[in-house]
Amino acid sequence: MTWLVFTVLSGIIVGGGLGVVTTRNVVHAALFLLVSLIGVAGFYVLLLSEFLAVVQIFIYVGAIVIVLLFGIMLTRSGEYPRIADNEQWPAAVLMGLGFFALLALALLTHPNLSDERNEINLSILGESLFTDWALPFEIASILLLIALVGAVVLAREDKKS
Amino acid sequence: MKGLDILILTATLFSVFTALSVAVLSLIWIERKLLGRLQRRLGPTRTGPFGLLQPVADGIKLIVKEDLVPSWADRIIFWTAPLLVIIPSFMIWVTIPISRNLVVENLDLGLFVIVALLVISILGLVLAGWGSANKYGALGSLRAAAQLVSYEVPLVLVVISVAVISGSMDLRVISAIQVPLDTAQPILDEARSNFSNFNHVGLPLIFIFPLGLVIFLLAGLAEVGRTPFDIYFAESEIVGGPFVEYSGAHWSVFFLAEYMNTFAVAALAGLLFLGGWYGPILPEWAWFLIKTYFFVVIIFWIRGTFPRLRIDQLMAFGWKVLMPLSLMAVITAAIYRFYEWPAWSLTLMSLSGLIVVGFAFYLKYTRPVLRLAKKYGHRPGGIRNVR
Secondary structure (H helix, E strand, O other): OHHHHHHHHHHHHHHHHHHHHHOOOHHHHHHHHHHHHHHHHHHHHHOOOHHHHHHHHHHHHHHHHHHHHHHHHHOOOOOHHHOOOOOOHHHHHHHHHHHHHHHHHHHHHOOOOOOOOOOOOHHHHHHHHHOOOHHHHHHHHHHHHHHHHHHHHHHOOOOOO | OHHHHHHHHHHHHHHHHHHHHHHHHHHHHHHHHHHHHHOOOOOOOOOOHHHOOHHHHHHHHHHHOOOOOOOOOOHHHHHHHHHHHHHHHHHHHHHOOOOOOOOOOOOOOHHHHHHHHHHHHHHHHHHHHHHOOOHHHHHHHHHHHHHHHHHHHHHHHHHHHHHHHHOOOOHHHHHHOOOOHHHHHHHHHHHOOOOOOOOOOOOOHHHHOHHHHHHHHHHHHHHHOOOOOOOOOOHHHHOOHHHOOOOHHHHHHHHHHHHHHHHHHHHHHHHHHOOOOOOOOOOHHHHHHHHHHHHHHHHHHHHHHOOOOOHHHHHHHHHHHHHHHHHHHHHHHHHHHHOOOOHHHHHHHHHHHHHHHHHHHHHHHHHHHHHHHHHOOOOOOOHHHOO
């Protein structure tokens, strides 16, 4: 049963990923990305970590894909459906292969995966986030703040000119 | 055994869907009647006693209507968009407890799951506007994305502060901490394995956290796109926004989802702030329905009373008023829990913020009128002063 679900989910994820890179329409690519990300959320459910699955849907589906579509729709109307060609694709291929190698390495060196259910204890999660992992948390917050301020500065009209 | 489980689950989901459809029909009837009364009309009278069959007639009309697809439309997106809107608003109801034990599947992270699912329907609206290849549709979906993403932030923050106050994300537990201890004890004991530090308040959160309820209702209204926050499909400006090219059954799917979401926001307000299913004498599901319909009527009342906001007013209100207020809600809730102050301290803290902001708003919107009245020698406050 688990094997079947895993196969179906993998098919969905890989199919969505292939769709993203092969389709010529940017909005369709965003939709395929959505399918792929939801498949990953399914993986998290299969791995018995529901919290991560909900976070995946919340962040990626709820925020990232919507902002992506928002950005696509704000670009010039005549061009946006068919700008899927990009000269950076060799770099993207390199990055993808490198990331795959990294993950494969991690999986091969740590093969002892358990199938026990990890209880989600939100109080422990919150405590470790604000004590042991406070520095990475703060760095991520500052990064987001910088992005926010940068966006405001870029979007602001210059009053003098 | 496996097959029987699946059969039972299917039957349950089917009955939930049926119950929701009936609730939506009742909502449509209440809205038509109430709006009629608020506008000194009678509302529907001809269809059945008190116009009770009006929603059924509306439904039949919508189904019989021809279903048009614009020739320029992107068909795949045009057909998937209504599904993306209706499925999450149905799935929310899986984890909403109607009474102490009447829930399809109680989840430990219920509140979080609901918020995450509410977010998906934004995507459906954006795709609906884009897929129908219409300028008004595209404008509407841009507005929808901007509005819903900005009002999601206060909604999430207020949900977080409710979770902080109660010490849980389980909707059964959140309503249990608001009822007297002898009723709540079994539920809290049962849920103790997942979360350990509950905070049993013993009275509905509206009394100790009124700020939260106000923010939740305002942000919830904006999330489901009810007046005064319905600018993304404003009929008089962009003729229906994302739904402009939809007709017949596909339009009615959006309509159904909107009313289901309204019902869900009202039910959540009842669960989070009025103690959900708890109440004297009547059975628990009846109290749940009473509290839900109480908020439904408030939502329709607001619709009948306030004019629509402009888009810049809407964004300014979201980011400059609701956002600081909801940050204040989180901080006061955290202070209350961390220092373990008595419950009235939170009432004081959250009410003071609400009153300051309300008074500032009152001044902002009455000052121009007062100035004019002074200039022309009218005393403000009534039509009898105007010559």
